[in-house]
Amino acid sequence: MQALTTKGITKRYGTHTALEGVDITVPTQSIYGLLGPNGAGKTTLIRIINQIINADEGDIMVFGEKLTPRHVEVIGYLPEERGLYKRLKVGEQLLYLAQLKGLSRSEALNRIRTWLDRFQIRDWAQKKVEDLSKGMAQKVQFISTVLHEPRLIILDEPFSGFDPVNAELITQEILRLKENGSTIIFSTHRMETVESLCDQIALINKSKKILEGSKKEVKQQFKxxxxxxxxxxxxxxxxxxxxxxxxxxxxxxxxxxxxxxxxxxxxxxxxxxxxxxxxxxxxxxxLPTMSEIFIRLVKAEGDEALLKHLQES
Amino acid sequence: MNKVWLIIQREFLNRVQKKSFLITTILVPLIFPAIIGGLVFFMVKEAESAKPDVVEVLDETGRFQFEDTRRFTIVNVSGPIEVAKKAYQMTKHFGLLHIPATDINNPTGITFYSRESQSIEKISELKRTINDKVKDFKMEQYNVDKETLKSIRSTDVGIAEISLSDSGEEKSSNTGILYGTGMALGILIYMFVLIYGIQIMQGVIDEKTSKVVEVIVSSVKPFQLMLGKIVGIASVGLVQFLIWIILITTVTSSVLGYFGMKMPQQQAMEQVTKNMDEETAQDVMKQAPTTPQSPEFLNNLSQIPFVKVALIFLFYFLGGYLLYGALFAAVGSAVDSIQESQQFQFPITLPLLIGYMGLFMFVLRDPHGTVSFWLSIIPFTSPVAMVGRIAYEVPLWQLLLSMALLILGFILTTWIAGRIYRVGILMTGTKVNYKVLVKWFLQKN
Missing domain, CATH: 3.30.70 (Alpha-Beta Plaits)
Structure with missing residues (x-):
């Protein structure tokens, strides 16, 4: 069974097309990298999967079922723009977010304790978010994403803004969650993160998916x-x-x-x-690196401006 | 629904648990009586300690014989005026009144000299004193004797007000009480809508700028979030309001009780009962045949059907708040900071302000006039205008029409606001104008 399949997802804003006929297939218990430059449409796709916005056309299936509002409980989402209620205490904040995801109060409190212990930040429960450092807030935010034990975890640019220590911690957690049966989708515009972590990848450029497959397949294809x-x-x-x-x-x-x-x-x-x-x-x-493959694909499409940007970065 | 309830709870607790809530909730009922008490204290003090001003009078007609009043002590001086003026400047007296030799029935050239420009109050009292004298002269010419004169002076006509309902039922009414009730209720709604509407907007802006909103809307629909916030803040307002009423009543009555005074209402009632002699009691009985035993004041108070007024007030209180609250939420979703919100706040506060000014200019002066009618029917002004009218008898059909329109109104504004809100909360750093708002509104879901 696939964790997620999308068929023909299209989203337009007025005359601008944000996504056009995007099909992706995410196998269960895989780490799936959604790659593409800024503005390609990754975040739009992620927001559609999270039902924050609706697609104009297309279908989405989650674990074999048509996506409906009750699926928010099986999905955990870390947006690119991180944010928490500044005036709320860490414990209250996590409880509130977990309850909104459908957890009962007692269940939520149990898991909050477990996670705070795992990250060794139990003393923070009574601190307000505004008193935390950026790195501390990031940990809290990550906990809020996975607290309801979602089977599908979606991380939008998870490594941007994390300091190296936290980034390593998050990487280990992602691998552990996968071992425990979760499926992880993450988006990034930095191709090098993909090399180490992903099993599956999709490349999105200018609102279209231009490549998808397992990392090995793709590399063989472009060797x-x-x-x-x-x-x-x-x-x-x-x-x-x-x-x-x-x-x-x-x-x-x-x-x-x-x-x-x-x-x-x-x-x-x-x-x-x-x-x-x-x-x-x-x-x-x-074997070509992901960014080499990507540059080749973009070259084939003749997108000079983007090519220049990629080669410089 | 369960999630909306969670949001309502969170919004409520967020605000109620804050120190500032506790402080304002407790201090306001203490501060208001303190301020009022302080002002009354100084007013009484000043009135007691004020000495009457000395007015020098140079009366060349020799006919005006002013007596000392509570405010003025009269000192007669002799002329000519130039000498009197010089003499006056040597003194510290309040002023010099010069009445030249003139026709006392139609005096001209009366002048008042003083060092500084004087308050209107004092000058008009002086004028009144002179006018009374001139009237007396005229009366005397018509051979009206002193006794008659006194009786004429002391005339003070009261008008008993009785409103006649459609069924022919008579009720005595006191316009003063109705006016006061209408004004107080109207102002309360205006303030409540404005203060808590801005709190909604602030809350939305906070969520948007802290970016937490994207996490939340991945769990609940934007509309649920908006609704939860609006209702949560409304409950904060209602709780605060309730606490104030209880505290103000307790504090005021205990403070007044300490000084051996009674609550204004109690005082007035006792006054009425005490002063009533047989004759007026009979008058009252004639005026108000339906409740022959009750004193007039009690009767006037009881003419306001408290339960009905309270329920209607509550309806408009919430209706107006919901109508405007949704719009404030939409504004909050469209901007990135409170400063930016100014341009969009204006068109929202304008109809509210029209209702507020209409309350004073039309509704309270002429509660059944055409303008008052329309102000209390149109949903944007009706919350303020209708509560201004409810103490007066409002025809049932008008009340029902106004309520129905208000319900439709807030459903409409909530719908419009919801459509703007769902797009706006995810848009940061966009330059927003009215065209953009329309675009968001029309955007497919």
């Missing part, structure tokens, strides 16, 4: 059949089957070469070729 070799001493290799695309010196007399291979060859043959010419320390298939 360029090139290999990275660390070796001693420079060499030339420009045969019919192999081209050295790039050769850069490492320390001492070590070099790293990127070699592109034609389809009618194989890694073993390339290795044999290399052994004759140099001493090989490392040999690996070079």
């Amino acid at each position: 360029t059949n090139s290999y990275r070799v660390e070796h001693r001493g420079a060499f030339q290799l420009q045969t019919g089957n192999y081209h050295v695309v790039k050769q850069k010196p490492l320390e001492e007399d070590h070099f790293e070469s990127t070699i592109k291979m034609e389809d009618n060859s194989s890694p073993n043959l390339l290795l044999q070729e290399l052994i004759n010419r140099t001493e090989v320390f490392r040999f690996e298939q070079h």
